[in-house]
Amino acid sequence: MRVLNYNLLFKGILFDLIGVATMSIPVVGPFLDLAWAPYAAKKMGEMYPGRNGKIASVLVFIEEILPFTDIIPSFTLMWVYTFLIKTEKDVRTIPIRVKN
Template sequence: MNNKYKKLAASIVLDAIGFIPVPFLDLLWAPVSGYIMTKMYKGKTGKIAGIVSFLEEILPLDIIPTFTIMWIYTYVINKKKEDSIIEV
């Protein structure tokens, strides 16, 4: 299995963990989620995604699949931007 599809599978699992409605679990999961996001996606984009993931988990917004959205951004949207750049 390609590394990017391993990240997709991990993203789906991590989003599913974030959807679990257990009181106070979000307080523990939010910083872990942010940390994992910064390790999965490097650089400035990963840091911003880590902050967004932390905020999404700490606030009552647990319906947003942050990890999967970041995967789509990285491997679909950002890839299209790279493919459209014409080298001179």
């Protein structure tokens, strides 16, 4: 049974709304994106550790820094991918030494 982390979903929706809100401010909005993009990328990496989180962090940075792409809900899409689409378990194997 898969456990869905709704705290990450709510936090992601909030970050997506903040990203869209910067687009709604006429003159200052694009300059706010310059500050928001690195912060959003950092938060994405913290929320989703590992390789997928690093890739999503780069993508959210690019999405937030480019004009007119703020409407893409990056954080929500990452949650959907992580908890609803991705089927493989993120299991790390550690070798165990066995004495003969």
